[in-house]
Amino acid sequence: MAEHEHVRVAVIGSGFGGLGAAVRLRREGITDFVVLERADGVGGTWRDNSYPGCACDVPSHLYSFSFAPNPDWPRTFSGQEHIRAYLEHVTDVFGLRPHIRFGAEVKLMRWDGERLRWEIETAGGTLTADVVVSATGPLSDPKTPEIPGLESFRGKVFHSARWDHDYDLRGKRVAMVGTGASAIQIVPAIQRQVGRLTLFQRTPPWVMPRMDRAISAAERRLHQALPFTTRLRRGLLWGIRELQVQAFTKHPDELGLVERLAKRNMARAVKDPALRAKLTPDYRIGCKRILLSSEYYPALARPNVDVVASGLSEIRGSTVVAADGSEAEVDAIIFGTGFHVTDMPIAERVVGAEGVTLAETWKGGMRALRGASAAGFPNWMTIIGPNTGLGNSSMILMIESQLNYMADYLRQLDVLGGRTALDARPAAVDAWNHEVQERMKRTVWNTGGCTSWYLDPSGRNTTIWPGTTAEFRRATRRVDLAEYEVVRRPGALAAESGPVAGRQSGAAV
DSSP, X not given: XXXXXXXXXXXXXXXXXXXXXXXXXXXXXXXXXXXXXSSSSSOTHHHHOOOTTOBOSSXXXXXXXXXXXOTTOSBSSOBHHHHHHHHHHHHHHTTOGGGEETTOOEEEEEEETTTTEEEEXXXXXXXXXXXXXXXXXXXXXXXXXXXTTGGGOOSEEEEGGGOOTTSOOTTOEEEEEOOSTTHHHHHHHHTTTSSEEEEEOSSOOOEEOOOOOBOOHHHHHHHHHXXXXXXXXXXXXXXXXXXHHHHHHTOGGGGHHHHHXXXXXXXXXXXXXXXXXXXXXXXXXXXXXXXXXXXXXHHHTSTTEEEESSOEEEEETTEEEETTSOEEXXXXXXXXXXXXXXXXXXXXXXXXXXXXXXXXXXXXXXXXXXXXXXXXXXXXXXXXXXXXXXSSXXXXXXXXXXXXXXXXXXXHHHHHOSSEEEEEOHHHHHHHHHHHHHHHTTSHHHHSSOOOTTBOTTSOBOSBOSSOHHHHHHHTSSOOGGGEEEEEOTTTTHHHHTTOOSEEEGGGO
């Protein structure tokens, strides 16, 4: 990276969001951009998470870009290696590699109000950009709890998102901490090879069978020969999930039938009533993400697995101690304890127009206009921002909607002309956030009786979108300039407006 390089757009991250943004920029005729990636390869969370059994819980044909269909998915639910290969393919097909700067972790982004541009310090040098598109994603920075005695543990310790492939688990006594989406894939994948597996479970998840199968060669040939069949398959998968949304967002009581099916799924695999009692949630299904696995319960019923229905509270030498006082001797501890979702570390590195960081602005909870723009941070947008997550469908649908918004944002800047920036009006951010939170009140995520990573420390749901993906697509189709202040360089409007400088209302444009 050339020092003091200037680009029109700087994209942060090369996962689905960052690569999608790069493709969209090229399709809009914009080639003056860079993708800043801290690692040495593309893929984001699908590069970082390479643990045994890692796979997606959204069907492959829906968990891919609409503009880059893959007729050759090998399974209905693809594994990590296939998803990462798909992202490498997208990178090459759309000619993105010349734009990507690897080893360029962003250290600081600061808004320059005089020149109306972002100053960006990275591990690979400095540059400036007119617009920043932050696509770091909420599942990028692992979260490991502070456990007394952890620093003195004599064995091996790692997080599921930083799997140590050089460590041989065969015959080892292993503690698995957490029962989220990663853990239910890891447990059956390692259960057969470890000597003993102790699972620390604070809250049991609801688990449904994962209806995975190999996609036949005949199906793949059909999709290759008749591309519309791939679109049809994707459309059917999308439609089914859209029809399910109301049960999550408006009528949580309708999920009772799904609960009964989940309990039957457990009963088929777990015959021990005491173990079933440990594994049965006491909250409404859907309050936490419904997990998919046909192997998790059978693995827990094996004789070399112990389920501790209590969180890990202390470590004494090689002994792990649960909150209920139970103990186990282990050789390795694996944390499947999630990520910094409601306190994304990138927010600490973004300094806006008023000289405060995004983390400080979001101290009372994340909020952004249409999930993209934060007040006080001109020409800064985020992909997979606040309240854009989903509880039952594909995030790629939400990403593509935000890419539509990004594209129109850049068009509006072109129409306004000159050195111009757009800054979300605080009133518009508040109005959008108020509407989202009002809708959130009756959703299963807020009323289901659980504590989940969807909620921030104050109990606000700042992650999930309380509607259909079609609704979000309509809400992000165009940028409404009335929701923004138009910021021009000081003195740029002097001839028109006398001593008034710097900002003008979007409504007056």
